[in-house]
Structure formats: structure tokens, C-alpha cells
Amino acid sequence: MTLALTHARLLTGRSLRTLSRQPAYLLFTLVQPMVWLLLFGQLFRRIAELPGFGGNYLDYLTPGVVVMTAMMSAGWAGTSIVQDMERGVMDRTLTSPIRRGALVTAGLTHQALVTVVQSLIMFATGLLAGARYPGGGTGVLVVLACAVLIALIFAGLSNATALVVHQQEALIAVSQFLVLPLAFLSSIMIAPELMPGWVARVARFNPVDWAAVASREALKANPDWGLVAGRVALLAALAAVMAWVAARAYRFHQRSL
Numbered sequence: 001m002t003l004a005l006t007h008a009r010l011l012t013g014r015s016l017r018t019l020s021r022q023p024a025y026l027l028f029t030l031v032q033p034m035v036w037l038l039l040f041g042q043l044f045r046r047i048a049e050l051p052g053f054g055g056n057y058l059d060y061l062t063p064g065v066v067v068m069t070a071m072m073s074a075g076w077a078g079t080s081i082v083q084d085m086e087r088g089v090m091d092r093t094l095t096s097p098i099r100r101g102a103l104v105t106a107g108l109t110h111q112a113l114v115t116v117v118q119s120l121i122m123f124a125t126g127l128l129a130g131a132r133y134p135g136g137g138t139g140v141l142v143v144l145a146c147a148v149l150i151a152l153i154f155a156g157l158s159n160a161t162a163l164v165v166h167q168q169e170a171l172i173a174v175s176q177f178l179v180l181p182l183a184f185l186s187s188i189m190i191a192p193e194l195m196p197g198w199v200a201r202v203a204r205f206n207p208v209d210w211a212a213v214a215s216r217e218a219l220k221a222n223p224d225w226g227l228v229a230g231r232v233a234l235l236a237a238l239a240a241v242m243a244w245v246a247a248r249a250y251r252f253h254q255r256s257l
Contacts, residue, residue, distance in 0.1 A: 033069040033122060037061065038129060040189065053191055059133070062126035063143050063215035064188030069122055070115045070147040071182070071208055074154035075175035077111050078162030085166055104159070104247045111155040112148045119147045134221035142218035142228060146211040149235035153207055154178075156242030160249035182208045187216075210234050 041058040048057035123133075123140060133139055161174050183189075185202050186209035192200045203209040214231035217223050 030069065030118060030121060032072065033065050033118075034125065036068065037065045037122065037125060041126075041129060041131075044189070047190070047194075050191075050194060056131065058126060058129055058131040059219075060191070060216065061189060062123065062131045062133075063219055064186075064212045065126075066119045066122045066143055066147050067150055067208060067211040067215055068183050068188055069118050070151040070211075071154050072179055073114060073118060074111050074151040075158055075179055076172075077107065077155035078158035078160075078171050079168060081107075081159055081162040082166065082168050082171060085162075103250055104156075104243055107159055107246070108152050108155055108243060111151050115148050115151040116144055119144050133219045135219035135223060139219040139223065142232070143215040145232065146215045146218075146235060149232070149239050150207060150211045152239040153235070153242045156239070156246040159246045160242070163246075163249035163252065182206055185209075186212055188212050207235060207238055 037058075041061050044061075045057045047053065048055060048060065053060055123143075127133075135142075158171065158175065162171050165171060165174075185199060186206050187195070187203055188208065192203065195203065210231040214228045214235075217228050217231075
């Protein structure tokens with residue numbers, strides 16, 4: 001166990017050093033969420049006057065955009081694996097004594113750290129734009145946890161997909177196929193009471209909606225912690241499943257060499 005953790009720490013450090021040499025990538029992943037938060041937050045602010053919101057629309061939208069940012073960024077996590085395959089780094093790594101679990105742990109840890117930084121930037125942007133968070137520090141920590149869990153889910157899926165398809169184009173297609181439908185089939189931008197009935201029913205099975213609901217609830221002045229705990233538990237369970245899928249994908253890739 002100690003050896004696996006050491007391997008994971010070293011691999012995570014490698015990924016972070018790579019990111020530090022390309023800080024523009026982190027900023028690039030925030031461009032679209034910033035547009036959603038600032039433009040949509042102003043464009044649809046009158047929606048908050050409808051029954052079902054009961055407050056500032058930016059207050060409602062900000063935690064949802066934090067969750068969406070985590071999902072969108074994590075959907076590209078597998079691109080680094082494809083690049084390692086193309087450069088021959090992956091083959092050398094798999095023939096080394098590095099534990100397969102450490103490869104998964106390192107990739108997911110890297111994505112979790114990136115997600116925390118992105119989420120804090122989005123929170124600060126929302127605050128400057130006029131959003132308020134009655135739930136205080138505890139609520140913000142819950143939102144960070146939800147963002148990290150949704151990032152782990154989609155990073156695990158992205159990594160597994162990369163190890164199976166071996167192509168950037170296919171990975172991008174899968175990511176784009178999932179991101180917008182899952183965002184719009186959730187309560188990120190609109191209250192469930194205002195959704196078409198079938199969309200609200202589908203949203204109940206959507207992990208993006210689980211994260212958005214738990215995040216918004218935790219930021220309220222008097223949260224329903226039972227609701228929050230239930231959604232977080234579902235996210236944690238699915239994150240564990242996707243980590244297992246990613247680990248199996250490494251073994252599948254190694255057998256195919």
C-alpha cells in the first residue's frame with residue numbers, strides 16, 4: 001500500500017509539473033463557464049421572479065456552473081493518456097513496476113486538484129458578479145466536494161474511454177456527446193418545478209443533477225442535510241465505480257499490447 005501511494009504521489013507530481021508549464025490550459029477550460037455564468041446570469045436573471053426560485057438567479061446558477069465546469073474539464077482528462085500513448089510513454093509506464101492502482105489514483109488526484117482551483121475561481125467570479133452564499137464556508141466546502149466527485153466520475157470515464165479507443169477524435173466525440181445533454185437534463189440552469197415533466201424525471205437519475213441539487217441546498221441558510229448527504233453518497237458510489245472501470249481499462253489496454 002505504501003509503495004502504491006508513493007507511485008501515485010510521484011505520478012501526480014509529474015502531472016502537476018506538466019500543468020504548471022501550460023497554465024493557459026487551466027484558463028482555457030474556464031472561458032466557456034465564465035460565459036455561462038456572467039452572460040446567462042444576466043440574460044436570464046428575470047427567471048428568478050417565477051415561482052420555484054425565490055431569490056437571485058445568480059445565486060441559483062453559480063453552484064450549477066461550478067458543477068458543470070468540473071464535468072466539462074474532467075471530460076478531457078483522457079487526452080493526456082492518448083498523448084502518452086502516441087509518444088510511447090504509456091507503454092514504458094506499463095512495463096515498469098508502477099502499480100496500476102497508482103496510475104488511476106494519480107490521474108484522479110490531479111483532476112481533483114484542478115477542479116478545486118477552478119471551482120474557487122468560479123465561486124469568486126460569482127461573488128464579484130453579485131451572488132451570495134448564505135450557507136457560508138460549510139456550504140462552499142460541500143460544493144467543492146460535489147464538484148470533485150463529479151470530476152472523478154467523468155475523469156474515470158474519460159480515462160477508460162481513452163484506453164479503449166486510443167484516439168483523440170473519438171474521445172472528444174464521446175465527451176461532447178455527454179456534456180451538453182447531461183447539463184440540460186439537469187437543474188443547473190432551471191428549477192425542477194419549471195422543467196417539462198419528462199426532463200424532471202430524467203434529471204433524478206442524472207449525476208450532474210445530484211451534484212447541482214446538493215450544492216445549491218448546502219449553500220442555503222437552512223440546508224436539508226439529509227438531502228445533501230443522500231446526493232453526495234450517490235456521487236461517491238458512482239465515483240468509486242468509475243475509478244474501478246478506469247483501472248479495468250488499464251488492464252484491458254495492457255493485454256491488447
